[in-house]
């Protein structure tokens with residue numbers, strides 16, 4: 715029989731009800747340090763997984779690599795475990811000029827400009843976060859105190875083929891900017907659509923890694939690193955809020 719966790723290589727009971735997913739493997743331990751007694755429970759390809767505890771509840775953190783196909787595999791396989799609430803802690807590039815390096819973006823929904831979710835369901839099906847997870851993330855952002863924005867992001871399959879700087883602003887980029895789309899990343903369409911199809915409650919807090927200034931893009935740096943640490947704290951706090959609130963899962 716096919717192993718339902720062939721890629722993530724974890725035992726189903728090793729995963730908590732609450733899971734934080736990150737793109738970069740290097741971010742896993744950075745998140746896991748906020749858990750009590752974090753222990754590595756799986757490592758294969760881009761999927762590195764730790765489990766620990768928050769307020770006595772088992773919580774896991776897993777990397778999912780870059781792009782919708784890798785996220786889709788990770789979510790499908792997590793859905794065969796105890797996982798129920800999944801929060802992505804990712805990075806993003808600003809489409810709106812008022813987003814600054816290190817700001818947090820709580821994504822309510824994603825524009826599905828990816829190829830993966832088209833293979834799951836019609837394009838009219840929305841990629842939306844669970845409102846209870848969004849609410850907890852907003853409450854958490856207020857407690858942590860990092861500047862934050864709430865709204866729609868763009869999920870695309872290409873990193874280099876879609877720059878949104880003022881000189882090379884594509885038609886699609888302009889349209890989405892006018893529509894108020896906040897920022898661009900590469901996995902939320904898959905997380906929100908496949909999560910919904912699998913009955914998971916999803917949400918996300920991204921950190922702005924590229925800022926659009928008059929001179930062009932400003933990238934990464936200490937402001938980004940501090941913002942990322944705060945976004946991690948927001949995700950951790952949101953899970954504590956959900957645990958305390960007894961979310962019906």
Ligand SMILES: O=P(O)(O)O[C@H]1O[C@H](CO)[C@@H](O)[C@H]1O
Pocket residue numbers: 736737738779780781803804805806873899900901
């Ligand atoms: O930092 P992560 O979470 O990987 O997110 C963003 O960064 C990667 C591109 O550099 C893409 O995966 C994109 O979605």
Ligand SMILES: O=c1cc[nH]c(=O)[nH]1
Pocket residue numbers: 805806807808873898899900923924
């Ligand atoms: O510009 C960016 C930054 C992070 N992630 C992206 O996909 N794009």
